[in-house]
Amino acid sequence: MYAERRIALVCTYDSDADAAYIYLDHPVPPGGVQRMVHFDTEEGMYNLDLNAQGHVVGLEILSAGKRLPPTLLRAILNQPQEQTEIG
Numbered sequence: 001m002y003a004e005r006r007i008a009l010v011c012t013y014d015s016d017a018d019a020a021y022i023y024l025d026h027p028v029p030p031g032g033v034q035r036m037v038h039f040d041t042e043e044g045m046y047n048l049d050l051n052a053q054g055h056v057v058g059l060e061i062l063s064a065g066k067r068l069p070p071t072l073l074r075a076i077l078n079q080p081q082e083q084t085e086i087g
Helices: 070-077
Strands: 010-014 019-023 035-041 044-050 056-062
Touching: 010 070
Parallel strands: none
Antiparallel strands: 010 019, 019 056, 035 044, 044 056
């Protein structure tokens, strides 16, 4: 069975660190991340945060300015296209 639904996700972007975080469960309570699964590919570095039950609660994307669509980063920063330099 295939189902499609648009849902709002909470996303953050730290332009100084060039890191984005996509919350799949929000808010993640203090101590809510029990394990981080790191994977590094030629395309970038990513971290999956898991809770005590092993559910993915968030995804961190490093070098996000090179990995994510500029329109997404601008939307997170809530800035028009001409005001944002990303990456």
